[in-house]
Amino acid sequence: MRFFKTFLAALLAFIVFAGLCFVVLLIIIGKAISSEPVTISPNGVLVLQTSQTFNEQKVVNPLASFMKDEASEIPGLFQAVRLIQHAATDDNIKGIYLKVDGNGNGFAGNEELRNAILRFRKSGKFVYAYGEVMTQQAYYLASAADKVYLNPKGGIDFAGFSSQLMFLKGTLEKLEIQPEIFYCGKFKSATEPLRESQMTDANRVQTNEFLGQLYGNYLTGIAQARKLDTATLHGYANENLIREAPDALKYKLVDGLKYDDEVVSELKSQTGVKADEDVNFVSLLKYNSATSLSNGTSDNKIAVIYAQGDIIGGETDKQNVIASENYIRDIRKAREDKKVKAILFRVNSGGGSALASEVIWRELSLAKKVKPVVVSMGDYAASGGYYISCMADSIFAQPNTLTGSIGVFGIMFNMQNFFKNKLGVTFDGVKTAPYADLGTLSRPLNDVEKRFIQSGVDSIYASFKSRVVAGRKLDAAVVDSIAQGRVWSGTDALRLGLVDRIGGLNEALACAARLAKVSEYRMVEYPEVKDKLSRLLKNVSGEVQESMVKKEMGVNYDLYQQVKAIQQMPGDVQARLPFNYRF
Incomplete structure (x- = not known):
């Protein structure tokens, strides 16, 4: 009899637990498929983070709404570009605050975003960039801003580009695994890590060539934005002149050395916000939730x-x-x-x-x-x-x-x-x-x-x-x-x-x-x-x-x-x- 009582109690507990799990699942699903309207109040400053990764298509996080996470949808790259374009004509957005905190995208992706920021500036609205430690690609985005500020104790990586491959030939030899490789094209280097211990001459030639092209484009963009010449910038990297934050100011890579609160104070001045009030910061992800981008209405x-x-x-x-x-x-x-x-x-x-x-x-x-x-x-x-x-x-x-x-x-x-x-x-x-x-x-x-x-x-x-x-x-x-x-x-x-x-x-x-x-x-x-x-x-x-x-x-x-x-x-x-x- 005691066994049956224990069994029934356990069964009842399991049924109750399963029922609660089912109710919780229904709540999660309900919140995931529903969406509360998001609005943008006036005098907003659009916040872009250089560390944000944008895939080609949007990424939907179905659990985010349940967790009260505003990033229930991360826009795709083109969507992000169009949001920046939309902000240029949005009366509720006064400018862009670019938070330089790492790099989340590849070269061409950053080029798309940087060009969108440059087009945004043509609207007459401001773009401020601020960071504590700026990677090279993050700084490339930041250089598109009207003002670039760096933490007084921070720094900028400005050492030039490098490319390093890992070679597994020695590992395979130790394991007595023999790769049998077939390829066409003397520059087809995808198999080199398995068949060589270092870069072949052909691969070194092609990597030097395209790496130099990428670096040249990088320097050209920064030179145009900062009103410097590419030879000067190249010299900064060759001589490793940008070692500390004051170096970046001395060599005109940034417009000032400021702490976050000082930059925020300047943004308050730009937007007419009182000293004891908060800036109306609007993340791009929130702006995406509040904005309906028109894909057009034509039958075509x-x-x-x-x-x-x-x-x-x-x-x-x-x-x-x-x-x-x-x-x-x-x-x-x-x-x-x-x-x-x-x-x-x-x-x-x-x-x-x-x-x-x-x-x-x-x-x-x-x-x-x-x-x-x-x-x-x-x-x-x-x-x-x-x-x-x-x-x-x-x-x-x-x-x-x-x-x-x-x-x-x-x-x-x-x-x-x-x-x-x-x-x-x-x-x-x-x-x-x-x-x-x-x-x-x-x-x-x-x-x-x-x-x-x-x-x-x-x-x-x-x-x-x-x-x-x-x-x-x-x-x-x-x-x-x-x-x-x-x-x-x-x-x-x-x-x-x-x-x-x-x-x-x-x-x-x-x-x-x-x-x-x-x-x-x-x-x-x-x-x-x-x-x-x-x-x-x-x-x-x-x-x-x-x-x-x-x-x-x-x-x-x-x-x-x-x-x-x-x-x-x-x-x-x-x-x-x-x-x-x-x-």
Whole structure:
């Protein structure tokens, strides 16, 4: 009898607990799918943080509203640019306060934001920037402000750019793992970390070249804003003159050394706020919640398709991955919609699967036959990212976009000695044909198999170049000379004919409208961002897991992603950059 009493009590407790969990879940869902109106009171100062990362598309956090977090939606890059443009004509916004506290975006992304700030200044409204410690890219954004202030005990990193790659050849040798690598293009350096102990001469040449281009653009932008010349700025870095905050003031990189409260006092003066009152600071995320950006009301539509991340085959629910099946569906939908007059394809990708790149290229080529297709390049549009771009009617890139890298490679691993000598594992089996086990990790490839694989890589490389020849209307010999897996800056890509214009999303959108011969239109965006409830039920666990891993690994998260990328390479010919460059 005591057992049954205990069992029933436990069962009742479980039912009550489950019921409470269900009620809490309903509350969470209710708050996630509902939204309270957000308003902006007059005399506001829009706050931008240089550390804020903007993906190409907005990111929705379905739990934020429950947690009273104003960042229930982080706008995409183009959305952020349009919000800054909107603020220029918003009577409730008097100026921008740029909080310089790290760098959250790549080169081309920062270029978009910086240009938006410069356009905002033309409205006559003020832009103030303040930071304690400014990284180089964060300072590049800050230099667009009317006034740049630095903490008296802070500093600016102004030492120049560098690029460092990690090489795993020695590690693989110690583990007795033999990478079997096949590639086309003497500059195709994505496999170097597995086959070399240091940069090859070709890779050193190309990295020096595009790094110099990126640095030149960086210095030019700062020189124009600060009314200095690039040679002077270059000298500051070469002689390491900017070591402490007073150095930055002495050499005119900043307008003053002030503490946060002093900058806030100046903002009060600018906005007419009394000394004992608070400045009406409005974060960009709050401003996004309060602002309805018009995508237009015309029946004519321009489809903006965002393609960000690794290119993979198949289908996925993850954001920031270019899965071929997903993009075929979206491109086809835009192609078959007669109200869609043009497609703007925004590419921010270092590449990935060559086959997936080909099938996306094919779908875009079909779309191009019936309506204009314009490509806008982000931080990267290289290798597979360039493959899916090269057929466009017009291609726009920023000067600091990394593009080109027209080359392919394949990687397989022979782990026979690792299994045998390190783990004591051996393999044996039977097969019905000589090459039935081609690609197994348990034995090395023979010479005939190596020729098979290299032939396949050569064929894909030839196809890649032929797509560029046809899409860019260049001579085959010219394409061969600028291919070879070489990475180019946007500036060089324009000179070589790989892109048509230097410009951002605004310029590319205007071009798409011109080619479609429409003066009025409304934007429709793909992929469609799932509603809050769907994202809550389907994706939140994965997003939380990724966020936790990123938080725990910190600066090592990029290394973790690179190792994951290597794991996904075997068995599929790749058209991708040599990992990611961040400076």
